[in-house]
Amino acid sequence: MKANRESAVIDVPDHNGNGATASDECWRAFQRVNQNRRAVRELDGEPIPDEDVEAVLSEALLAPSSGNSQPYVIHWVRDPARKAAAAMACRDQRAARSSSTLLVFVAAPRFALETASMFRAYVESTPELSEKSKAYHLGQLKTARMFLRIAPSIFWLPLHAFLTAVFPSLTLIPVGPAGIRNWVARSALFAAQTALLAASARGLDTCPMEGFDARKLARVLGLRRGDVIALVVALGRRQPDARIEPRWRRQLEQAVEVH
Numbered sequence: 001m002k003a004n005r006e007s008a009v010i011d012v013p014d015h016n017g018n019g020a021t022a023s024d025e026c027w028r029a030f031q032r033v034n035q036n037r038r039a040v041r042e043l044d045g046e047p048i049p050d051e052d053v054e055a056v057l058s059e060a061l062l063a064p065s066s067g068n069s070q071p072y073v074i075h076w077v078r079d080p081a082r083k084a085a086a087a088m089a090c091r092d093q094r095a096a097r098s099s100s101t102l103l104v105f106v107a108a109p110r111f112a113l114e115t116a117s118m119f120r121a122y123v124e125s126t127p128e129l130s131e132k133s134k135a136y137h138l139g140q141l142k143t144a145r146m147f148l149r150i151a152p153s154i155f156w157l158p159l160h161a162f163l164t165a166v167f168p169s170l171t172l173i174p175v176g177p178a179g180i181r182n183w184v185a186r187s188a189l190f191a192a193q194t195a196l197l198a199a200s201a202r203g204l205d206t207c208p209m210e211g212f213d214a215r216k217l218a219r220v221l222g223l224r225r226g227d228v229i230a231l232v233v234a235l236g237r238r239q240p241d242a243r244i245e246p247r248w249r250r251q252l253e254q255a256v257e258v259h
Contacts, residue, residue, distance in 0.1 A: 037200035038244055039207045043098040043236035052202055053078075053101060053235065059198035065187035067144050068119065071112035072188035072230070074195075075104040075221050082220060089216035090232055095207035099234035104217065105192045107184035108227045113148050116141050152180040181228045188230035199235060205242075207234040 057074060065071065077083045078101045086104070090096035123129060123137045156176035163170045174183035192208065199206045209232045217229055238244075249255075 033197055033201045037196055038205070038247070039095075040205040040236075040238045040242055040244070041093070041095040041098075041207055042239040042242035043095065043100065043205060043207075043234060044239045045098050045100055045236060048100045048204065048236065052204065056195055056198045056202055056204065056235070057103075059201075060191045060195035063187075063191040063194040065190060066183070067140065068115070069112040069144065069148075069184075069187065070115045071109060071184035072105055072107040072191060073111055074191065075102075075106055077102040077104060077221075085220045086217060086232075089220055090209055090212040093207075093209060093211060093234075095209060095234035096232070098236065098239070099207075100236035103192075103195060103233040103235055104221060105188040105230045105233070106221070106223060106227050107181070107188040107230050108224070109148050109152050109180055109184055110224075110226075112184060113145065116145050116148070148180075151175050152177055177226075181226070185228050185230040188228075192231045192233060195233060199233075203237075205236060205238045208232075209234060 053076060057076065060074065061070075077086050083099075083102055086102050087093070087096035087099070090102075096102060120138065120141050123134050123141070129137070151174055154177060156179070160173065160176040160179055163173065172179070172182055172186075174180050196206050196208060212229065212232055214229050217232070218227065223229070
């Protein structure tokens with residue numbers, strides 16, 4: 001495969017036979033976006049218009065989250081000096097160093113509580129919901145706020161340690177400080193994946209990075225104690241000579257168990 005911007009777009013064949021429906025069109029468009037998305041480590045570092053980044057971020061905010069809690073904030077790192085410091089905290093990876101900007105997905109229970117307060121104000125004031133729907137959402141919010149105040153308590157630590165030792169399948173149960181941080185980070189990853197696809201659709205390239213010094217990066221961004229950095233995404237456009245190798249993935253029968 002030639003490694004240039006034009007050749008990176010993959011034509012997906014139409015296997016549907018006769019005329020394509022709107023659903024067919026959407027499916028093929030998604031395939032092109034999904035197959036064009038690659039982890040590109042050689043970016044050209046040229047500035048990206050703010051409206052392009054804002055468009056990607058707006059789509060990321062449509063990602064699902066548990067109970068619509070949206071327990072994350074996306075840090076858009078575009079100041080050159082701060083971006084350079086953040087890139088160093090990402091172990092000076094090529095993608096971080098050569099990116100046009102960095103997106104850092106930060107999760108914390110406090111963001112879920114803030115979301116709950118904003119959503120409550122919306123539910124109480126909007127004319128778009130029926131009284132039945134409002135009652136339902138307000139009841140869910142009451143439960144969610146109670147959960148968010150109780151679940152992070154250190155008093156869950158002994159129970160969480162016991163349960164995960166005896167039943168490893170309960171490792172991700174969202175109780176205790178570590179459990180709740182893991183839970184909010186998963187929602188942030190939904191948003192990050194959506195951003196990767198949105199960037200591809202916008203004609204941009206990305207590289208998701210898990211290799212970073214969380215403590216250094218937290219200092220660069222001025223994060224609070226308890227905030228979790230779920231993922232860093234390098235955003236930009238690939239260099240003309242960026243190395244794009246054939247992509248290998250497991251086959252369907254190797255990766256899917258049918259019950």
